Amino acid sequence: MNSFTDDRHSYAICLIGHGSRDPEGIEEFLTLWKKLRERKICRTTEYGFLEFAKPSVTEALSACHLDGIKYLIILPGILLPGEHSQRDIPNAVGDHPNTHFAEPLGTQPQVMAVCRERIEEAENFSQKSIARSKTLFMTVAHGSHDYNSQVEKSFHLLGEKLGFGKTGIHFAGSSQDSLEESLEKLMPQEFHRVILLPFFLFSGVWVKRVHTLADTLQEKYPNTEFLKASCLKHHEWIVDALVQRAHESISSK
Structure with a gap:
């Protein structure tokens, strides 16, 4: 399948962040998640954190499994590849079937x-x-x-x-x-x-x-x-980049 635009109700996105003890950072992450959800590119868009904040990745994955959801897109709310994207997130997700792992944002x-x-x-x-x-x-x-x-x-x-x-x-x-x-x-x-x-x-x-x-x-x-200078936060172009990564994750399969 090359795109989920025609079958978006079969897909769920789980945006995963590292988590932080900084309330400002968590609030910025939640704003990014809300902006991504508002794009309505799939049936449901949930979020979870690896540590320091709730919901956990396990709790977020449970929220993704609605009736009719066949495919899950794991979208790292992370800039660069590293242990979080290559090890921590896959370990937290486990062996969920029909799961597509998107790449971190990188320097798009x-x-x-x-x-x-x-x-x-x-x-x-x-x-x-x-x-x-x-x-x-x-x-x-x-x-x-x-x-x-x-x-x-x-x-x-x-x-x-x-x-x-x-x-x-x-x-x-x-x-x-x-x-x-x-x-x-x-x-x-x-x-x-x-x-x-x-x-x-x-x-x-x-x-x-x-x-x-x-x-x-x-x-x-x-x-x-x-x-x-400020950090990148929840700029609309960051949302655009996340949407692109979501599409890439399934078109590469």
Whole structure:
């Protein structure tokens, strides 16, 4: 079957997130789920979390099994491949029949377009006029050894397209340096502005850590402006990217 548009009542989607102790992050996830559900691309769209929040994946899967549902699409509410998408989610789902596992969002064009918008929002928030050629653009993302090079390439292309003087990326969890060390290695004095983009879907520990570091470095380097971009959240283009992943999961079978 190449599409579920003609037989959407036979499909259920389960959007699975990692979960968070941060209420703001959970609320952002729920808003994304509601927007996805409003697209009505299948009969029912449920959600669950791997940890830290309810409902659990098991509870979410139970809610998906309505009369007439034949196929289940597991949709990771996750940006990059890694242990969560490759191990934790399949283990939590188990051996449910007729299950299609979608890929994480990755660096799809829609996702990168949201990143660009978040950068521009941060620039527009500033009262200063600073050329991009005098700006260091720094992305912070979760590290995934199998995917780091592709992510790095995508953000370097974005940085070049936008005309930044320098583009860097720090992979949390897989870099030998701390975020501050990675940043200061890329910060010669000629940069008048630094834009920090947390490449995460939702608010949480790392987003707050990035923004706190920006405030700390602003005090340390008063002649350089530090701008804090928002995480991606529930932008409509993120919803578009999730819908695309859902379609891809069954067209590849």
